[in-house]
Amino acid sequence: MKIAVCIKRVPDSETRVKIASDGKSLDEAGVKFILNPYDEFAVEEGLRLKEKAGTGEVVVIALGPAAAQETIRTALAMGADRGVLLQTQGLHPDGLETAKALAAELKGAGFDVILLGKMAIDDYNHQVGPMVAELLDLPCVTTVTHLEIVGGKGTAEREIEGGVEVVAFPLPAVLTTDKGLNEPRYPALKGIMAAKKKPLEVKPTAPGPGALEILSLTLPPERQAGKIVGEGPAAVAELVRLLREEAKVL
Amino acid sequence: MILPAAYQPPLPLDRLLLPVGAPGAGDRMELDVLIVGAGPAGLACAIELARLAQRERSDLNIGVLEKAGALGEHSLSGAVVNPRAFHELFPDLKDPDFPFRGPVERERVALLTSRRAVTLPTPPTMHNAGNYVASVCEIVRWLGERAAALGVNVFTGFPAASLLVREGRVAGVRTAATGLDRGGQPLSNYMAPNDLIAKVTALAEGTRGSLSQAWLERQAVTCENPQIFALGVKEIWETRRSLDTIVHTLGWPVPTDAFGGSFMYPLEPNLVALGLVVGLDYRDAALDVHALLQRMKLHPLFRQYLEGGEMVEWGAKTIPEGGYYAVPARRSGDGVVILGDAAGFVDVPSLKGIHYAMQSGMFAARAIHAGLTAGDTSGARLAEYDRLVNASFIMKDLYRTRNMRLAFKDGFYAGGVKAALMTLTGGRFPGGKIAVEPDASVERRLTPGVRPVSVFTPDGKLTFSKVDGVFKSGNATRDTIPIHLVVGKEVPPAVAEFYAGMCPAGVYELAQGTLRVNAPNCVDCKATDVLGPRWTPREGGSGPKYKRM
Numbered sequence: 001m002k003i004a005v006c007i008k009r010v011p012d013s014e015t016r017v018k019i020a021s022d023g024k025s026l027d028e029a030g031v032k033f034i035l036n037p038y039d040e041f042a043v044e045e046g047l048r049l050k051e052k053a054g055t056g057e058v059v060v061i062a063l064g065p066a067a068a069q070e071t072i073r074t075a076l077a078m079g080a081d082r083g084v085l086l087q088t089q090g091l092h093p094d095g096l097e098t099a100k101a102l103a104a105e106l107k108g109a110g111f112d113v114i115l116l117g118k119m120a121i122d123d124y125n126h127q128v129g130p131m132v133a134e135l136l137d138l139p140c141v142t143t144v145t146h147l148e149i150v151g152g153k154g155t156a157e158r159e160i161e162g163g164v165e166v167v168a169f170p171l172p173a174v175l176t177t178d179k180g181l182n183e184p185r186y187p188a189l190k191g192i193m194a195a196k197k198k199p200l201e202v203k204p205t206a207p208g209p210g211a212l213e214i215l216s217l218t219l220p221p222e223r224q225a226g227k228i229v230g231e232g233p234a235a236v237a238e239l240v241r242l243l244r245e246e247a248k249v250l
Numbered sequence: 251m252i253l254p255a256a257y258q259p260p261l262p263l264d265r266l267l268l269p270v271g272a273p274g275a276g277d278r279m280e281l282d283v284l285i286v287g288a289g290p291a292g293l294a295c296a297i298e299l300a301r302l303a304q305r306e307r308s309d310l311n312i313g314v315l316e317k318a319g320a321l322g323e324h325s326l327s328g329a330v331v332n333p334r335a336f337h338e339l340f341p342d343l344k345d346p347d348f349p350f351r352g353p354v355e356r357e358r359v360a361l362l363t364s365r366r367a368v369t370l371p372t373p374p375t376m377h378n379a380g381n382y383v384a385s386v387c388e389i390v391r392w393l394g395e396r397a398a399a400l401g402v403n404v405f406t407g408f409p410a411a412s413l414l415v416r417e418g419r420v421a422g423v424r425t426a427a428t429g430l431d432r433g434g435q436p437l438s439n440y441m442a443p444n445d446l447i448a449k450v451t452a453l454a455e456g457t458r459g460s461l462s463q464a465w466l467e468r469q470a471v472t473c474e475n476p477q478i479f480a481l482g483v484k485e486i487w488e489t490r491r492s493l494d495t496i497v498h499t500l501g502w503p504v505p506t507d508a509f510g511g512s513f514m515y516p517l518e519p520n521l522v523a524l525g526l527v528v529g530l531d532y533r534d535a536a537l538d539v540h541a542l543l544q545r546m547k548l549h550p551l552f553r554q555y556l557e558g559g560e561m562v563e564w565g566a567k568t569i570p571e572g573g574y575y576a577v578p579a580r581r582s583g584d585g586v587v588i589l590g591d592a593a594g595f596v597d598v599p600s601l602k603g604i605h606y607a608m609q610s611g612m613f614a615a616r617a618i619h620a621g622l623t624a625g626d627t628s629g630a631r632l633a634e635y636d637r638l639v640n641a642s643f644i645m646k647d648l649y650r651t652r653n654m655r656l657a658f659k660d661g662f663y664a665g666g667v668k669a670a671l672m673t674l675t676g677g678r679f680p681g682g683k684i685a686v687e688p689d690a691s692v693e694r695r696l697t698p699g700v701r702p703v704s705v706f707t708p709d710g711k712l713t714f715s716k717v718d719g720v721f722k723s724g725n726a727t728r729d730t731i732p733i734h735l736v737v738g739k740e741v742p743p744a745v746a747e748f749y750a751g752m753c754p755a756g757v758y759e760l761a762q763g764t765l766r767v768n769a770p771n772c773v774d775c776k777a778t779d780v781l782g783p784r785w786t787p788r789e790g791g792s793g794p795k796y797k798r799m
């Protein structure tokens with residue numbers, strides 16, 4: 001089975017984010033970058049599909065700056081076979097342009113399954129997976145939490161409001177992965193050693209300007225400190241008064 | 251009185267030392283040289299080794315194991331760095347090329363009372379002209395990149411849990427398992443330990459290294475004095491007011507029967523590192539270094555900078571303070587060498603260790619390379635490393651100040667007078683060696699004595715609880731990992747309270763009359779291993795995630 005996994009290099013969710021002086025991008029100084037956690041589920045699922053099939057190839061593809069090679073190496077250390085970096089200057093904000101670049105790389109390469117995380121934790125757009133499917137004219141199942149592939153056909157479960165939806169689809173297909181699909185493996189020592197020698201092709205890429213422009217980024221407002229009204233029954237009256245008059249929730 | 255040693259379990263040698271081929275391992279890998287710990291010592295060793303091999307066009311397989319999830323995340327220091335080891339390791343580079351924040355331009359040493367700060371003449375050992383303020387996290391990341399570029403395999407997130415030994419010879423290490431639940435049962439992402447087999451294993455574990463201790467104990471390597479430790483708690487602040495001076499203080503809030511002091515350094519004009527370091531031979535059982543640091547920040551000297559600013563990072567680490575007489579008689583054996591803090595190469599009077607650590611790593615690399623070239627990595631051959639260290643500035647510096655820290659075991663004032671005389675006599679006063687006992691053998695007073703008791707309530711602006719601190723350390727250890735601390739069998743409530751005060755990360759609590767252990771809080775400072783429950787390596791990537799410490 002031939003599997004492609006599209007991954008993205010994103011700032012660590014533990015990072016204390018700072019906005020750069022231009023007011024519309026991140027200040028990358030001192031920021032640690034990681035493999036997008038939703039893409040980790042995609043890599044893990046790709047590896048499991050290949051292991052189950054017994055043969056095949058898992059190719060990881062990233063669009064991003066030169067430093068994204070490190071992110072690809074992480075996926076290679078987990079067990080992917082080879083990597084492709086569509087190298088750009090910095091990060092591209094427009095989901096459609098990203099999808100076009102990925103689709104151009106994927107087109108005609110004979111992949112049975114194309115996996116992506118359902119979204120990247122830095123921009124929350126949820127766009128690239130479905131757009132890639134559309135550009136390649138392939139069926140698409142988003143937010144997959146369970147996956148079975150048998151003989152050229154797939155069944156996927158998706159968590160929807162209040163229940164689980166089960167969908168069947170033919171291969172090839174584009175799937176986006178959600179939390180709960182699997183527990184991604186840690187790279188093993190042998191995997192890390194092996195990853196250094198696995199092929200990683202770097203292709204300079206210049207996505208189009210796109211239609212999306214980021215006007216500004218702002219941090220969420222700082223949370224107000226809590227207030228301790230008092231202790232014991234005596235405080236109840238004051239609490240009720242504040243809830244009614246200040247918070248206006250009663 | 252509490253005698254900590256009476257409640258401390260022995261070093262778990264059965265876990266820390268394993269025969270080669272012991273069951274339970276997954277993968278097995280062979281390397282030429284294995285370095286345990288990606289700190290300044292281990293990485294300098296790796297870089298020097300890779301260069302020596304490159305020069306002779308030999309292919310050397312060098313691996314560095316690091317327990318932190320990413321480079322530098324478990325490294326913490328002041329730090330004012332003497333650049334001499336950088337010059338030796340990178341002869342083609344100049345000071346501005348190194349990962350330093352800035353040269354020391356102005357310095358001040360002050361004696362504090364609860365309200366005032368009296369400037370003292372800077373002791374000769376504490377002159378820092380030509381030195382640089384730096385973050386050891388940044389130094390480690392920078393060294394790590396250079397090592398990787400030279401072909402060194404740096405494995406982050408892999409703690410060395412046991413030393414593999416074959417007939418007295420160190421043959422490598424076994425890493426810690428990953429993905430165990432609280433009861434020690436494998437989870438779905440369980441990863442078995444790996445055995446790494448190497449011709450030489452260099453232990454650069456840092457302060458209070460578990461494998462180093464186990465090996466020294468098994469080999470019965472002597473030292474003239476036991477190693478003693480201090481605990482430092484450190485914070486990084488974004489400040490409104492800028493600081494342009496490196497400040498060291500003595501006196502308040504450290505009680506006079508303890509040894510300690512503070513530091514405050516500018517990383518950037520509005521980014522300040524500050525911390526408090528207290529010797530773990532303190533007498534008051536209730537002493538709490540974290541709480542003392544919080545109280546210290548209320549002093550006008552610190553408050554004027556911190557007020558209105560934001561605490562952005564918090565961390566803690568022990569420091570080996572025994573100096574010359576606590577360095578083990580040998581730091582080499584069959585297939586093994588011990589570097590840096592793990593060997594005790596720290597000079598307390600000048601508050602320096604990083605350049606000694608790096609230099610020891612380079613010496614080890616030269617001895618290892620010579621041994622590998624000769625096809626002999628026996629203890630006799632690797633003893634070349636000890637000879638290089640002994641003949642170098644490392645031991646010369648430590649010898650000059652050999653009794654200075656030890657003089658303070660009888661209190662601050664007597665110690666101050668003795669230390670001054672030592673400085674005047676170039677270390678010759680009082681002659682001979684001041685003997686000390688291990689920190690765990692120092693009895694603790696249960697009455698508060700000279701220190702006034704006051705209940706400390708953090709305000710969340712200038713002062714913080716231990717839980718706040720652990721959060722700011724970046725510690726996101728999963729709650730369900732097995733407890734990695736080996737606690738003594740019966741811990742009375744008074745001892746549990748002593749542990750609660752001693753641990754800066756709130757790992758220990760007295761709850762319903764018994765000791766409760768909140769193991770995921772642990773930031774690997776190792777104070778617990780010095781005075782109480784033993785620390786053992788746990789799942790890779792656990793613990794703090796320091797960024798600019």
